[in-house]
Amino acid sequence: SQTIHQWPATLVQPVGSPLSLECTVEGTSNPNLYWYRQAAGRGLQLLFYSVGIGQISSEVPQNLSASRPQDRQFILSSKKLLLSDSGFYLCAWSVLALSRDTQYFGPGTRLTVL
Amino acid sequence: GESVGLHLPTLSVQEGDNSIINCAYSNSASDYFIWYKQESGKGPQFIIDIRSNMDKRQGQRVTVLLNKTVKHLSLQIAATQPGDSAVYFCAESTGNQFYFGTGTSLTVIP
Numbered sequence: 001s002q003t004i005h006q007w008p009a010t011l012v013q014p015v016g017s018p019l020s021l022e023c024t025v026e027g028t029s030n031p032n033l034y035w036y037r038q039a040a041g042r043g044l045q046l047l048f049y050s051v052g053i054g055q056i057s058s059e060v061p062q063n064l065s066a067s068r069p070q071d072r073q074f075i076l077s078s079k080k081l082l083l084s085d086s087g088f089y090l091c092a093w094s095v096l097a098l099s100r101d102t103q104y105f106g107p108g109t110r111l112t113v114l
Numbered sequence: 115g116e117s118v119g120l121h122l123p124t125l126s127v128q129e130g131d132n133s134i135i136n137c138a139y140s141n142s143a144s145d146y147f148i149w150y151k152q153e154s155g156k157g158p159q160f161i162i163d164i165r166s167n168m169d170k171r172q173g174q175r176v177t178v179l180l181n182k183t184v185k186h187l188s189l190q191i192a193a194t195q196p197g198d199s200a201v202y203f204c205a206e207s208t209g210n211q212f213y214f215g216t217g218t219s220l221t222v223i224p
Contacts, residue, residue: 099207
C-alpha cells in the first residue's frame with residue numbers, strides 16, 4: 001500500500017529564516033505530487049504540483065519554491081520566511097494528474113513564523 | 115471563480131444518530147467530487163468520491179448524494195460514532211484543479 005510522509009511535523013521559525021519541508025511517498029512510482037497550504041478557516045490552497053522529476057508548476061506567486069529531486073520526493077523551500085507563511089502545509093499525491101483523480105494527503109507540517 | 119461552500123459550519127449529533135453534512139458548489143461543469151475527513155492536527159483523509167455521471171454512491175457507513183440540478187453534494191454518515199468527530203470538507207474538480215470547501219465541524223455527543 002502507499003504511504004506518504006512529511007517532516008518535520010511542527011516547526012517554529014523566525015521571520016527571515018530559510019525553510020525546507022520534505023515529503024516522500026512510498027509504494028508507488030511516478031506519482032503526481034502537490035503542496036497545499038491550509039490557513040485557519042480557509043480551504044486548501046494549491047501552491048505547487050509536479051508531474052515528474054524536475055517538473056514543477058507554481059499556482060500562487062510567493063516567496064516559496066518547490067523541487068522534486070527524486071521520483072518520490074517533493075521539497076518545499078523558502079529563502080526568507082514571512083509572517084504570512086505560517087500555516088499547515090500538506091503534501092499530497094495522486095495517480096492521475098491534477099483533479100482527474102483522488103489526492104491522498106500526508107500528515108502535514110504545522111509552520112509558525114514568529 | 116469557483117466557490118465551494120458548506121451550509122453549516124458546525125454540527126452536533128448524538129452518538130448512534132445519522133449525520134448529514136452538506137456542500138454547495140457553483141460550477142455546473144464540475145465533474146468529480148471528493149469528501150475528506152480531517153481530525154485536529156492531521157492531514158485530510160479520503161472518505162468517498164463521486165463522479166458527475168452518478169447521483170449516489172455508498173461506502174462503509176457513508177453515502178454521498180449528488181444533486182446536479184441544484185449543485186449540491188451531501189455526505190451521510192450512518193450510526194455516527196465518537197470517532198467520527200472531525201472536520202469534513204468537500205472538494206470539487208473543475209478543469210485542472212480541485213476547489214476545497216472550508217469544512218463542517220462534526221461533534222458526536224456520547
